[in-house]
Amino acid sequence: MSGLPRPQLRIGLFGAGRVASQLGPALVAAGHHVVFVWSRTAPTAESLAAQLPGTTVLTTLAAPLPAADVYLLAVPDAAVAPLLSSISWPxxxxxxxxxxxLPLSIFEHQPTVRGGVLYPLQTFSPGRAIDWPTVPLCIEANDLTAETTLLDLARSLSQHVRRLDSAQRLKLHVAAVFANNFTNHLLGIAEALLAEANLPPALLAPLVRETVDKALANPPFSVQTGPAARQDAPTLAAHQAALAAHPAWQALYGQLTASIQAQL
Amino acid sequence: MSGLPRPQLRIGLFGAGRVASQLGPALVAAGHHVVFVWSRTAPTAESLAAQLPGTTVLTTLAAPLPAADVYLLAVPDAAVAPLLSSISWPxxxxxxxxxxxLPLSIFEHQPTVRGGVLYPLQTFSPGRAIDWPTVPLCIEANDLTAETTLLDLARSLSQHVRRLDSAQRLKLHVAAVFANNFTNHLLGIAEALLAEANLPPALLAPLVRETVDKALANPPFSVQTGPAARQDAPTLAAHQAALAAHPAWQALYGQLTASIQAQL
Incomplete structure (x- = not known):
């Protein structure tokens, strides 16, 4: 495609929350036109639309939709199916x-629609800018032209675009929960334990950085260390005792220890 | 102390494993003299001593020890007490x-010894060089002169030295297990799930990096995301189904979900 102008797409953006508010400006930066923004809560749609050139706020789902090349549903998972069925799609x-x-089959009740998925494998938070070129974008579609358009759209945003079927994507999503949500929770427990010992959270930063550097450079199971991996019963017992004030974390410590030992 | 020469200490180093093999060269680089290295397995002691200038291998614990300002026990936790009691300390x-x-009280059966602790809060692995100036070193001693010497020694290695009592250190050690060992295990599960979906582990790297960046910049509990935090029952059920081939990880998923929801 080098030498040819990048295809500019007209985008209809549903959602104005954590994902959509970062996606909108990224789409504009990539040369696309966000035709409209819709949100269940009008003020957030207005706020996002005001940041985007030539973008209107869609105020009703009852009227015919403005024309767009791609309609993106950047809404909470639970809102996707109701939104799909409440609109008369062109x-x-x-x-x-x-x-x-959500599987691609969620589109099966809209036979006139070309359905697709553009799944960004990243965690989105208010106030944290996303580095889109590094975000893996996972594409699936039930139609070859739709797939081509979504691949073009994705490649205009990111250097890491790949086709994934629904089963692969679900597995990847579960993996992301372990790597992101659960890891964050463990770091929260660690910070809480430090606070109880009157220690600042920053104390753990070099350890956490090295943990992740090592786990990304090696198969993590192959570099597992610690009292669980070395079957160090006295240390495991001392840790259980140190967690006596937190029965739930004590239980979690035992369950994670057992899970590590099951991999040895 | 600026302007004065850094005190050079004579170190007797017990251990030649993951920690000692990185500590020995760091001590030399900081201007100290590693007088001897001892290891339960003589060849590893010889290999480490050969890398250090003027360092001999201690071949017996029965003869009087060579003089040193500090004897460091960089051996497995379970080996510390037996080693302490098997030597006639000067x-x-x-x-x-x-x-x-291990608490400071482990020295109480050696009343002629000045006991102390120099705990490096980092994970050590073969082939991964430690950046010593960034490693938090936690000091405790049962004697003021011992504390002063250990603080000087620690400050010659690291910019992050602090005094910690045994209870704080144990709490910190438990926190480190959550932040390092358990986190590594979760990353291992994530990678295994990717492999089952024929996806490369590198796909998760941007997500893991952002997870950690965010958790180190904010209280992790305050930035918790994911299906557990948003009480997304359909997604939780889909993930449980996707883990059907791994009953143990399925159980762990449920336990971590419950632990996240208990913090909401």
């Missing part, structure tokens, strides 16, 4: 959701 | 262990 509209755990 | 010898989970 015949042949390309509609894509962004959810890791 | 009267007033300063002996320090490096274990997070």
């Amino acid at each position: 015949a042949g509209a390309l509609v894509a959701h962004l959810a890791g755990a | 009267a007033g010898a300063l002996v320090a262990h490096l274990a997070g989970a």
Whole structure:
């Protein structure tokens, strides 16, 4: 495609929350036109639309939709199916959701729609800018033209685009929960334990950095260390005793220890 | 102390494993003299001593020890007490262990020894060089002169030295297990799930990096995301189904979900 102008797409953006508020400006930066923004809560749609050139706020789902090449459903997972069924989609509209755990088959009740998925494998938080070129974007579609358009769209945002079927995407989403949500929770427990010992959270930063550097450079199971991996019963017992004030974390410590030892 | 020469200490190093093999060269680089290395397995002691200038291998624990300002016990936790009791320590010898989970009271059966602790809060692995100036070193001693010497020694290695009592150190060690050992295990599960979906482990790297960056910049409990935190029952059920081939990880998923929800 080098030498040719990048295809500019007209995007209809549903959602104005954590994902959509970062996706909108990224789409504009990539040369696309966000035709409209819709949100269940009008003020957030207005706030996002005001940041984007030539973008209107869609105020009703009852009227015919403004024309767009791609309609993106950047709404909470639970809102995707209700939104799909509450709109009279233009015949042949390309509609894509962004959810890791929703299968492509969610589109089967909209036979006139070309359904697709554009799943960004990243965690989105208010106030933390996303580095889009590094975000893996996972594409699936039930139609070859839809797939081509979504691949083009994804490649205009990121250097890491790949096709994934629904089963792969679900597995990846589960893996992301372990690598992101659960890891964050463990770091929260660690910080809480430090606070109880009157120690600052920053104390753990070099250890956490090295843990992740090592786990990304080696198969993590192959570099597992610690009292669980070395079957160090006295240390495990001392740790259980140190967690006496936190029965739930004590139990979790035991369950994670058993899970590590099951891998040895 | 600026302008004065850094005090050079004579170190007797017990251990030649993951920690000692990185500590020995760091001590030399900081201007100290590693007088001898001892290891339960003589070849590893010989290999380490050969890398250090003027360092001999201690071949017996039965003869009087060569003189040193500090004897460091960089051996497995379980080996510290047996080693302490099997040596005729010079009267007033300063002996320090490096274990997070062992209390200072482990020295109480050696009344002629000045006991101490120099606990490096980092994970050590073969082939991964430690950046010593960034490693938090936690000091405790049962004698003021011992504490001063250990603080000087620690500050010659690291910019992050602090005094910790045994209860704080144990709590910190438990926190480190959550932040390091358990986190590594979760990353291992994530990688295994990716492999089952024929996906490369590198796919998760941007997510893991952002997870850690965010958790180190904010209280992790305050930035918790994911299906557990948003009480997303359909996604939780889909993930449980996707883990059907791994009953143990399925159980762990449920336990971590419950632990996240208990913090909401």
